[in-house]
Amino acid sequence: MRINKLNIKISNIVILIAAVSFVLVAPRITAGYFMMVVNMGLIFAIAAFGVCVMLGIGGQLSFATVSFMGFGAYFVANLTSGRMGIIMGSIPVIILMIIATTVVAFSIGLVLFKLKSAYFTFATIGLVQVSWSFYLSYVPLFGGPDGISRIATFDIFGFRAEDFHQWFYILVVFVLIVVFLVERIKCTQLGRSLAAIRDNEIAAQTLGINIYMTKVIAFTIAGVLAAFAGALYAMHSQFVSADMFTFERTTTYIIMAMLGGVNNTKGVLVGSMLVTLLPEWLRGMQQYLQLIFGVSVILLMVFMPMGLAGLVTSVGKRLKRKLHVNKKLATSTGMEAKR
């Protein structure tokens, strides 16, 4: 189903129109609080894109998302709230944060990827628990149980994001940049190496892929994305505390990515919006909400392990097959004889 001259998929046009109308319409019809929830969904989507890189493209199950989110959030919190006697602008602090996270994530990745598959997953659980206990208890850097408040909001060239509506546009820009990056990664040598590792590690090795370094770089990218989400979260809510960075939270990001379709950027975006927004829409059933969530995760894995995107693809294929079969019947039966 392509418009042949332009070589554009119709489904992509539909998604583009939906996205543009969402961006244009959403801020006009939503009030402050709901806008904040939408913003949260966008921020979480950035962290979920990290999961997408690790699990979707690379096939490595890592729980470290919240550790790096916390790193980014506390990094920004310390440098913009005046706790350390320094108040920096948003752009320099984000750039510093990205450099610092790259170094930290790269070195942690170097260490953890000495381990294979399940061991690596367990080690990331260890990392989450260690980082969480420090975020919760170490007062000089992380503020202890009270967290850190009065974090400066996002500012760029003298413009300050004052309310959630302005934040929305800023976040949309950031999400677009991240989506673009993740899509680019898929097309690069790194992305293809990762996909090869996901599908068959030994086969990838025989093709001359440096498995260890590829995984470490993917881990670093996922870490930086998570830290970036953490930094945005800190600036957006102007407050961080350790309960954002627990083991439970990290499973939420994995579920967000899985819900949409772990290898599909649009799917991940939809998945994280759904996981964040559904609790607000279903406020009436607050009591049963988590239960429904848990049960639907099981059902999701049973019926569509590739998420919503997988469902769309399979339905699309089925439709296409039907259309094609009809066309074939109508046009030629000669093909059958040749075969």
Next chain:
Amino acid sequence: MSFGMFYHRKDNENYLVFIVWDDTVDISLFISLSVNGFAMGMIYALIAMGLILLIRAIGVLNFAQGDLLMFGAFISSALILDLELPLYAMVPVALISFALIGVIFMFSVYWPLRDASYPVAHIISTMGASIALREIATLIWGSIPRSMPPLMRDSETGRAAVLRIADINLQWQFVLTIIVGAVLIILVFILFEKLYAGRMMQAAAQDKYAAELLGIPTILTTAATYIIVVILASVGGYMVSPIFMVSNTLGVLQLRAFAGVVIGGFGNIKGAIIGSLFVGVVESFGSLHFSQYRDAIVFTVLIVVLLFRPQGFFGEKVADKA
């Protein structure tokens, strides 16, 4: 007060003593800390054993293991606090309901997914089950933690009984936890090493297809595995409930059991038990002076062990499967 690491010389050999040593620490504190550590280690071992049984039998990493423990604790609290059953009536009822939960758990979380082509799907579905179990427990029993009476009570004061040996005070609950845990572990070993049913289960775990050809009903052996796993975790929950309160956050205990599994050696029951006991003891001594960092201590040990001996203490190095 002084703390740090130092060497303790005994029998002409040096032992690294990694506890805090000051005026308050003496031999009785040392022993009671060890007993507490071993008791908690037993709880982790019960969780860890179930994990390994599931991994060996069906290759599924169960992230709902801690929540099964929590659910078991809630069911026993319902039988004791709400129905006020005496112990001899409570035990069989509890065991039957644990077995039922095991079967339900298997048919809702594992069975529909058994042919899934995407291996992470199993893990994610157990995460969903973990959330669901926690919420079911909250819906039924509310979110207020319930306190459970200890197994052995002082007849005069009505509080938890204390075992006194010389001038060492030990909580009976901890001692009983160690005993119950050890008995369960021995029972499981007898099942797998001596009994025909256990051999069948092992055969089904090793090669499902071949076992089916030999006429072993693999659906029954899988169900039996799930029943054993849930009973192990739930009894752990019952034993731990007087120590902590019964609440829906008991599930976090599974993370330390994971640490024990990895430290001991992945896929190895003996290693998992010893690793879990080790985690319990490290946690117990670590919490003496760094109580808010005890998770950090346990998991730092985990990461260090993984780095220097990725196959764990007792694991054997396995070559990559092509």
